[in-house]
Amino acid sequence: FIEFLRLEMLVNGPQADTSALEQQCVNADPNYGSMWFHCKNHQLDSTRQVLRTAKECVCEELYHHRAVYQHAILRSQCNMASSLPPVSPIPGVSEARDFCTGITALNRRS
Secondary structure (H helix, E strand, C coil), rough: HHHHHHHHHHHHCCCCCCCCHHHHHHCCCCCCCCHHHHCCCCCCCCHHHHHHHHHHHHHHHHHHHHHHHHHHHHHHHHCCCCHCCCCCCCCCCCCCHHCCCCCCCHHHCC
């Protein structure tokens, strides 16, 4: 659900209406993986609250790493993607594995 949230925000912007996603998440008994627990601030947080916290976290990540996402979007939309220069090194991002779950702070803990 958190990765789908990221996709919604990439496609529709940070103000994306995620109410339908919240309802699907409530009804689906989400996968309680590491990203879910990272976004859960208290053991009594509801599914909606965890997803809203995740939205804040994802928004921050998208902003912080916007150059990576902009470059990837440009490469995916451009017919001459191979002629684009590689993305410049970004401070604080050392490896591709920083993005394996989409929350770099979480990826660096393991």
